[in-house]
Amino acid sequence: MIKYIAIDDEEHAHEVIRNFCKKIPYLDLIEEFSDPLEAVSFIDSYNDKIDLVFLDIEMPRLSGIDFLKAYSFPNVIMVTAYSNFALDSYQYGVVDYLLKPFSFDRFSMAINKVRERQEKNKAISKKKQEEESHILYLKTTRKKYIKLTHAEIKYIRGAENYAVIYTTTATIIASERLKELEQLLPSDSFHRVHRSFIINLDHFDSLDGNSIQLKATDGCLPVGATYRQKFLDYLHKGMQTPVEKKPAE
Incomplete structure (x- = not known):
């Protein structure tokens, strides 16, 4: 109206x-x-x-x-x-x-x-x-606040009381823990693949055994045994396509 x-x-x-x-x-x-x-x-x-x-x-x-x-x-x-x-x-x-x-x-x-x-x-x-929903506001260990878009983040490595965020342009040390960041990020784009790593699936290239290859030769990430099956299930779900039904004869 x-x-x-x-x-x-x-x-x-x-x-x-x-x-x-x-x-x-x-x-x-x-x-x-x-x-x-x-x-x-x-x-x-x-x-x-x-x-x-x-x-x-x-x-x-x-x-x-x-x-x-x-x-x-x-x-x-x-x-x-x-x-x-x-x-x-x-x-x-x-x-x-x-x-x-x-x-x-x-x-x-x-x-x-x-x-x-x-x-x-x-x-x-x-x-x-x-x-705005694709933006993450972080507090660095230097008590400085920064703004990151989800697309900028390649992967995150967790440490004891902080997290290291690897972006397309820089490496940032944030005061948030990995668990806190996992809750802030959308699960359809970011996956916990190891107790110490979260990957942005836009930067995922391939999975070989227990190793994830990142795009653009950005290295590899380990896949933890606890997280492997859940990650595989997600990949298989993404690969599934509807089966076309044949007409009855």
């Missing part, structure tokens, strides 16, 4: 917007205002619940442009009889500029722009969340 408010000093404008919005099922009216100053007090309390604002420009006491200068909204559609304010309004990130009178088709185009912007913002937010 797109929750909206309308701010316009003309009742006819409210009626047009209201009727057009009723034809679009995902638009939900929150409130209408004929006085922009009344809208100000409402917005101070409900700003985070407003997805869209229909805003007139020429209004008594406070113009639409001054309103834009004072408040920021995810989406604003200007609704006005004056074309000379279009350039100024776009400087404040408005989605569209509707000149009165406007048709339902033109109104729908503006709403589609709002939806496109929302979808784009959702995609950006999702990508950011995914990127």
Whole structure:
């Protein structure tokens, strides 16, 4: 749902917007205002619940442009009889500029722009969340905090009270223990293969007996007896493919 408010000093404008919005099922009216100053007090309390604002420009006491200068909204559609304010309004990130009178088709185009912007913002937010989920924050033995992406980590070697992280660019000594890092890292990408080693499977090349060969001649890691079968089960699972059923004769 797109929750909206309308701010316009003309009742006819409210009626047009209201009727057009009723034809679009995902638009939900929150409130209408004929006085922009009344809208100000409402917005101070409900700003985070407003997805869209229909805003007139020429209004008594406070113009639409001054309103834009004072408040920021995810989406604003200007609704006005004056074309000379279009350039100024776009400087404040408005989605569209509707000149009165406007048709339902033109109104729908503006709403589609709002939806496109929302979808784009959702995609950006999702990508950011995914990127954050693939980041590991570590405290080094020098009490310095560093940020690593999962892709940078090749493997980790555990010691008594710390861990050595081998990345694509450096070797880092972290104050976390191997068990703690194992719990922080996703099990579908990182596997404990030895009591002293965790491998990033993106850097796994082959398994020969009790030795794992890393990609790009980065050496070998031992496979502990306790962890061998679980690791083999994972590899076999990854190799399995669905069997195609033959049609009955």
